[in-house]
Amino acid sequence: MELKNSIRKKILLDRKKFSEVEHFNSNDIIIKNVSDFLYSKVKEKDNSLEKKFKLVVGLYWPMAGEPDLLKLVVDPRWSVGIPKIKGERMDFVKYEVGSQLEMNMFGKLKQPSNNIKLIPDIAILPGMAFSLFGHRLGFGLGYYDKYFSKIDKKITKIGVCFYENLYEYLPHEPHDIKMDYIITDKSIISFNSELAL
């Protein structure tokens, strides 16, 4: 736990070294990589029996230093859910361009005001860092870990980060959920051969 905290501090300092321009370009590449991935999943779904249901994609409202994927909200091929936290609980709730937003209880991050819960088929997770073993280091409150541990449905989990936040190894604990894919501006890693493209 202490080791995780010292890595979090180092990452927050390192993040300041990258210029906005560098991140702007990398951000566009991450959007392209994620949307190509989602399109391939939509095609798979169109060929399956579940096609009458629209794919639900879990995105997130970006915080400083995280890739901004909000451009992906506007697409007729999927519906979008965004995390909403209330106390210790997190759910994904419906988000469309123009949906009303409110500040979360920490006063730093926006979340939709509505309470229309959606359970994603594919969840895109931000992280301070990810490892080549599929582990994610978050802000340390465990919201995503707790969410996935209480949901029965198989949700494909895609970690996204800038390439410089990809580590060979990160400390992890038994409760840490593992990613199925990690997408950066320079790499796409698949951890589950059954799900591979």
Ligand SMILES: Nc1nc2c(c(=O)[nH]1)N(C=O)[C@@H](CNc1ccc(C(=O)N[C@@H](CCC(=O)O)C(=O)O)cc1)CN2
């Ligand atoms: N963009 C984004 N949305 C996300 C997450 C995330 O990591 N990134 N989360 C991933 O779990 C959940 C929310 N986690 C959050 C974690 C910290 C703070 C925050 O404002 N922290 C304060 C200190 C809070 C405290 O410990 O008292 C801060 O950073 O100053 C907000 C939301 C769901 N939504």
Ligand SMILES: Nc1ncnc2c1ncn2[C@@H]1O[C@H](COP(=O)(O)OP(=O)(O)OP(=O)(O)O)[C@@H](O)[C@H]1O
């Ligand atoms: N499934 C779970 N049930 C109960 N507690 C959990 C669960 N998963 C994580 N926690 C608790 O949440 C706390 C934070 O966990 P961790 O350090 O892994 O956070 P994180 O995944 O980096 O954060 P976040 O998901 O908020 O970005 C820990 O104290 C951990 O015990």
